[in-house]
Amino acid sequence: MDRTRPALLLPLLLALLTLAFVALALIRPLDHDESQYVAAAVLTAHGQFPYRDFAYLQTPLQPLLFAPVTLLTGSVAWPALRLLNALLGALAVACVYRAARRGGAGQRPALLAAAMLACCDILLFSVATARNDALPVALLAAALPLVIRAGNDRATRWSAMLAGLLLAAAAAAKVSYALPALAYGLYALRDRRHRPLWIIAGAMPIAALVLAFYVIAPLGFVFGTLDFPARAPDQYYRAIGKPWKLSWWAKPLDTVKFLALGPALLCLALASRFRWRAHGGRAIDWMLWGALAAALLPSPTWRQYLLPVLPLLFVRLAIGWHVAPPGRRTRLALAVFACAGLAPSVEAVMRAAPGVPMIEALRQGRAIRAALDTARVTGPVATLSPQFLPATGRLPDARFATGPFYFRSHGLLGLDDERITHLVSRATLNAQFARPPAAILTGGEGRWTSGDAALERALERWATRHGWRPVPVAGARFRLYVPPR
Structure with a gap:
């Protein structure tokens, strides 16, 4: 089947996916979560620095990378940032397909896994708003083909450096991505085919950039990246009379709810049945555990916290499906969960029908x-x-x-x-x-x-x-x- 499939089909599917994400970015309801990310990019574009000249409640890479976009787009900077995130979302899906193929999955399982990722509400929400979710997940997904390649063969110096650079950049865009990046670094020390020293060398420029922001404004940096995210949610939910959102039982309920809005929950159960035949593929498992820990540590749990899990999960699933394809009942269940994942976006489109x-x-x-x-x-x-x-x-x-x-x-x-x-x-x-x-x-x-x-x-x-x-x-x-x- 792979030999007879038209060569233009994959670019066509990617183009259609990108158009769908772009349309959703324009139609998605406005969200006050976008405020600080638009403001940070605009202020950085005008020569101000996060932490030193204005407060920023995340790690600093995104305003630096997105500032030129806001400078070029001017009065339409907000929709431009949404569109940029839509493009990054499509890139993340394409990288998951590429990583699955690099890991030995056939074209059909790799396409199915990428499609399942694109049907998750976690991803659809994240790539349709001007938040800081699409950039780090695209960077993480772009590193996965390099991780798979190192496990199947041996990383070159340049591929190991690029993997380190991409994973460090993901953490510099959103701090929760530091845990899967750290998990990969620890695995690389165990499996030297991944060339851990070169991974560290690739991560060093990003680490130096983040350290420079700390040196310039230590109080603002620590408060924005660590102190505020740790203390503010607890204070907020107690102030509005919803302390139950912080309880131990709310976390599993929220996690299951968000994963069930799409095929991720079922795919997580399916992926747990597969075992890697190649020793090097276990790096994905280490990163997956790191991503799960990063998602579950904050309280309360929100859907965007689970985003780092998805690229790793669906790459693992595609490779497993190559060995044991899903049966008819499983495919039917996946279709039902995929519809559940699309439902919030369909609702957003319907609510926006009178105007964009x-x-x-x-x-x-x-x-x-x-x-x-x-x-x-x-x-x-x-x-x-x-x-x-x-x-x-x-x-x-x-x-x-x-x-x-x-x-x-x-x-x-x-x-x-x-x-x-x-x-x-x-x-x-x-x-x-x-x-x-x-x-x-x-x-x-x-x-x-x-x-x-x-x-x-x-x-x-x-x-x-x-x-x-x-x-x-x-x-x-x-x-x-x-x-x-």
């Missing part, structure tokens, strides 16, 4: 720009929704680069540390606004962006109390406040 959300976001951005022009505001704008600002041609106030996520916390940092890290919360708004912004924009944090409109009332109360003038914004979604004349 990203087009609506740009329309709102133009209305905000007109209001800012009318008020002659040229400086940074304080808002919990900085993802709307690229369309206005204004920069976000650096203290609001994290969107609503630090603002809704309390007591995580003292006043002096907030000033050092360029942060402000509701409780410290009066003290930190001794140096006020050029304008205050509200209305983007609400149910229509999966946010909490109550957070913005603190900004509005401050503006009203200090005599700031409201400026009309067409469309009535947003409210703009500017200083008194």
Whole structure:
């Protein structure tokens, strides 16, 4: 069958997949999770550095790589970042297919595994929003053909260095990817065909880059990459009256729920039945255990935390299917789970039927720009929704680069540390606004962006109390406040 399959079929399938991901990126509902990633890329594009000039609550690679995109795309930076993530998602699926083929899987099992990956809601959500999920999973998936090659034969110096570079870069884009990368490094010390010293050499430039950010701004770096992710979720869920989300029994329920929205749950059960015939393939297993640990360590568990598991799982599954293809009942069950994985995206498309959300976001951005022009505001704008600002041609106030996520916390940092890290919360708004912004924009944090409109009332109360003038914004979604004349 492989010999008779048209040579153009694989590029055609990849093109169709890419178009589907691009369409989903434009149609997916707006999400306040995107705020800090759009803001970080825009601020970096204008010469500011994460941790030193603005707070960033992740490891630093993505703003550096995405900054040129926002600089080139200007007012359409937000949809451009969504489209970039869609392309990275398609790349991740293609790399899973390539790794499966490199591991000895036939074309049919490799295509089936790649298709199963593309039907997981975990992936579909991650590649259709401007978050920091698509870049690290694409980097991880790109390393897998090199890992498989080293296990089947012997890594060259350059392939080992490239694998180390890609895995280190994935961890530098999102810290949870450090565990599968570390697991591979430990396995390479056990199986010297992977050339561990060259893997380390490949990882060193990325490690040096991350270390440089720590040296430049140690407090901001530690708080953004380790302290905030460890403490803020617990504080938030207790504050909103949902401490059960942090309980021991909620974690397995959430994990099963997210894996069941797609074929990943069934495939995880199927993959556990296969044993590697080649000794070197066990590196994938080590990385898979590392990815599972990274997904289950945070509380609560969210679907994007499980994303590092998927490329490893489906590569392993494709190679196992080459030896023992799935039967009729298994294929039927996989089809049912695949439909379950597509259901949330289909629902998003149906909800967006009256209008494309990203087009609506740009329309709102133009209305905000007109209001800012009318008020002659040229400086940074304080808002919990900085993802709307690229369309206005204004920069976000650096203290609001994290969107609503630090603002809704309390007591995580003292006043002096907030000033050092360029942060402000509701409780410290009066003290930190001794140096006020050029304008205050509200209305983007609400149910229509999966946010909490109550957070913005603190900004509005401050503006009203200090005599700031409201400026009309067409469309009535947003409210703009500017200083008194």
